[in-house]
Amino acid sequence: MTTKVCAIFGAGEYYGDPDPALIPSDAYVVAADGGLDHTRALGITPNVVVGDFDSLEGARPAAADGLRTVVLPPLKDDPDMLSALKIGWAAGCREFRIWGGLGGRVDHTLSNIQLMALLAQHGASGYLFGDGTVVTAICDGSLSFAAHPVPEAGHMVSVFSLSDVSLDVNEPGLKYELEHGTLTNTVVQGVSNEFRDNVPASISVAQGTLIVTFPIEVALPSIEHVHDFEGGIGELDTEVSALLVR
Template sequence: MTKVCVIFGAGEYYGSPDASLIPSDAYIVAADGGLDHTRALGIAPNVVVGDFDSLEGARPSADAGTRTVVLPPLKDDPDMLSALKIGWAAGCREFRIWGGLGGRVDHTLSNIQLMALLAQHGASGYLFGDGTVVTAICDGKLEFAAHSVPEEGRMVSVFSLSDVSLDVNEPGLKYELEHGTLTNTVVQGVSNEFRDNVPSAISVARGTLIVTFPAEVALPAVDRNHEFSGSIGELDTEVSALLVH
């Protein structure tokens, strides 16, 4: 089983993280202001990374026993991508992220794009916030176990991040899309629903989907159509080369 990387970001938390989703052997990364949250939760991270522009508490000391990666403020990679790269280098291919939603909308959009980056390299990422989980799947399937659904229902939505996503199927959901084609400018997958005690799935033969579902639903099993290669890149700790001096 792939080791899980749990990342604490500086965004909104909407209450304490679900402890059951933080495995005892998880690789913990605090991204910048996420260190404030790990301290409040009494969680010791394996690594702290960031330029510390969002950290409210004291910077980690050199003798704290935690690896600290200090990034320059004028950099290309956002702190969250650096945290993902650190987890990737540690061998993790499943990432569970708190503090990656809410707050600044540009950070939220950036983090959703990063879920797609992971999916396009054969990994899984989950953003938790405000009762919702955001994930991505590329050329594969998310399988949700049957579960009890409240009377008022909770929404599951599907969006194409790629220009075109081919052969999209949603068996077991209220609206059972079959062999559909989704694009990134036509909204056809929003506000679907799980059915009470009915297993369901969301699959795409070719393309990348962004999927949102209620936080009380168990994380899906992931099945990929083919092997993926490459990595999400090396950790970059340099000042951006794009700056004009």
């Protein structure tokens, strides 16, 4: 089953222009705060602009721009990226391709990686595009990569358990073929694996959530799950945080 793609542009590092082939013509485009600077530079008109605009360098969107704009308070619970994901989710998107979500502030990078896990734990998929690397997550399912030519230097792929424990992890087709393994979030056992030349590969977990990184040149994987998922990632929150000290 295909799903409409949500392309999100954040305020982080871009490492060059996004590959246009990764942005479908019918993609639902969300600019998250300073991501609006990047959509303007790329000549992309977003469907929605969202943020408190603390990272926007250019002019704030005006009514004359004709853009749907969601203004968030600076003292809020949800980061701008989560708000962007919620907007895409409400539009019916279940695949999210994100630029400007890596690099820069390490806390923002960690936050965005956690958000990939949030998507995965609700049966959706998210991809963070960074400096030659894509970061994604899979929960109770598998990522299948098509066979592709591998350069002499190799195509590194790494797997980490975000869950306390991830059970029955399999990595057929990779250089190190883990079989029915158990990974934890405090033991680094899946780093610096490699794709093999013109050999299909997959990464699966029966129970748990994995973070997976792979080269940006590799085609996005197909995804299968071992069960259906229910619920969503929450409603858009535009209120000032109730947790503030009064």
